[in-house]
Amino acid sequence: MAKKGLSILGSTGSIGRQTLEVAGTYPDRYRVVALAAGRNLDVLVQQVRRFCPEMVGVADEATRQEFRSRLPGWSGPILAGEEGLAEAATWPTADLVVTAVVGVVGLKPTLLALQRGKGVALANKETLVAGGDLVMKEVQTRGRQLLPVDSEHSAVFQCLQGQSQRDLARIILTASGGPFHGQESRDLAGVTAEGALAHPNWRMGPKITVDSATLMNKGLEVIEAHHLFGVDYQDIDVVVHRQSIVHSLVEFRDGSVLAQLGWPDMKLPIRYALSYPERLPGDNPSLDLVRVGQLTFETPDRNTFPALALAYRAGQTGGTMPAVLNAANEVAVGFFLAGRLRFLQIADITRRVMDQHIPLTPRTLEDILKVDTWAREEATRLVGVNP
Secondary structure, three states, rough: OOEEEEEEEOOOOOOHHHHHHHHHHHOOEEEEEEEEEEEEEEHHHHHHHHHOOOOEEEEOHHHHHHHHOOOOOOOOOOOEEHHHOOOOOOOOOOOOOEEEOOOOHHHHHHHHHHHHEEEEEEOOOHHHHHHHHHHHHHHHHOOOOEEOOHHHHHHHHHHHOOOHHHHHHEEEEEEOOOOOOOOHHHOOOOHHHHHHOOOOOOOOHHHHHHHHHHHHHHHHHHHHHHHHHHOHHHHHHEEEEEOOOOOEEEEOOOEEEEEEEEEOOHHHHHHHHHHHOOOOOOOOOOOOHHHHHOOOOOOOOOOOOOOOHHHHHHHOOOOHHHHHHHHHHHHHHHHHHHOOOOOOOHHHHHHHHHOOOOOOOOOOOHHHHHHHHHHHHHHHHHHHOOO
């Protein structure tokens, strides 16, 4: 059996590193042909030494030069910036491109990979939030499958195997509730970045972890689910499930509900995306329901965590509004992590930018990127810093 060539965009991030761990477990099935990372050369150099990819992409020219000095014997091409991401996404020997970068930067290389007929395993929320219409058009045009890596969307995808799309009635996404579940707005006034990053169940990057604390992460997943599975927003529900054992559920028109369960471990959905339509044996411990004891479900508190309602509003408005939501939130989260914005102001800044935007129908990637730039500049201005 020929090995599947993997190109991993964002190889030094949480999902990228776990993807390489999974790939390294099955050396007879996968070969890593391309890696694209940012500036974390300590991790990247180790990855290159172990997996020997054919090409590497890094954040900028300075990082490229330092990489050369650390690995003087490296004979493959190493490209910087947007060019590196594009080359990794379209590398000739790549069969599957894993998009695991954070931010709207993942949109262009995902589109390029699909246009070149590559399979894509998507772990970048912003790709579908900002450019879902364009991306799904490419999926349909090229006849390629977009494989979800997020645990929630992987759960829905698994529940839909062997089912007819016309029988799908409702999607129920589960949310952990983050570290501040059960608190009210007055309790969150003094929240620090350290507190927001203390996720109870999942190990993720800082931006996604803060999004989980505000519930924006779940809102972005609602928009993703709309595009991935062709379901109207009124048929996508969110419930808080503190145990993170039920990863999502699907209801069919006859009233039957299927759910995918497992311990919270991203390697399971990553492995499924890499091996689909097969299921490979893994080292995940078996689910012990007696040990779990209880599975509880609650309605999200949209008053304390208004980001979820903002995401529904953006998705239902459509056009370029989801791209504005995503960009403004990303900027606000960045300021919060830098200690320059309070936790409760993240959603407020996002809402204010949305209120000033008149949505358009994007026809090209440039349309989306133009709106993305405007929203970032406006969010920065509202925070009180010159763009």
